[in-house]
Amino acid sequence: MKLHIASRAPNPRRVQMFLAEKGVSIETVSVAINTQEHRTPEFLAKNPVSRVPVLELDDGRFLGETRAICTWFEGHHPEPNLMGVDAEERAFIEMHDRRAEFYCLLPIANWIRHVHPGLAPLEQPQFPEFGQSQAGKLPDLLRVFDVELASRPYWAGERFTIADITAFCAIEFARGLMKFRPSDLGLLHLQDWRDRINARPSAKAGM
DSSP: OEEEEOTTOHHHHHHHHHHHHHTOOOEEEEOOGGGTGGGSHHHHTTOTTOOSOEEEOTTSOEEESHHHHHHHHHHHSOSSOOSOSSHHHHHHHHHHHHHHIIIIIHHHHHHHHHHOGGGTTTSSSOOHHHHHHHHHHHHHHHHHHHHHHTSOSBTTBSSOOHHHHHHHHHHHHHHHHHOOOGGGGTOHHHHHHHHHHHTSGGGGTTO
16 A cells, blocks of 8 residues: 655645554655646546545555545554544544644644745635634634643543544644744643644654
C-alpha cells in the first residue's frame, strides 16, 4: 500500500499521526500541491476531487477522505483503539472529532488559505476579508474547547483518541503558518493540552 500525502498539509498529517499511534508503517508518496500535481490527470485518476491524503490499496482501489482512511486502519489494526470500543463510545468520540474538524480545523484552514500568500496557488481567488473573518471567530470557538479541557484531560474524554489528533493537527497548522498559540488568547487549558499532545512521539509524524 501507499499513502499519498502533501507536506505541511493538516489532513495528511492526521493520518500519519494516527498510523504512528498504531505503530503502522506505510510507504508515502509526496504530492506537490503547490505546483498543482494534485490536479494532474494522473492524480485525478486516484482521487477525482483532487485532495490528499489518498490511500492506495493493494488491490488497486483508492480510498480518500481522512476519517475514512483512519477507519480502514482502525478496522485492520484495532489496537490501540482510537475510535471507540462500542457504539456508545464511538458515537461520542465521533461527535468530538467532528467538532474538532468543523469548528477548529475548518476555520483555521479558511483563515490560512485566504490570508497567507504562500497558499495563493491553492486558493484562487483568495478572499482575505473572509479569511480574517474566520480568524475573528476563532477565539469564541476555541474558548468552548478551552472550557471543556478544564474538566477532562483529552478532547473526547479520559483517553487519547482520533479527536485529539484532529484538533492537534489543526492547532499546529495555525502555529506553523500563522504563529498562533492558544496562550496568546488566554486559552491556557487548550495550550496545556496542546503541549501534552506535542510531547507524544506521534506528534512528530508528518512534520
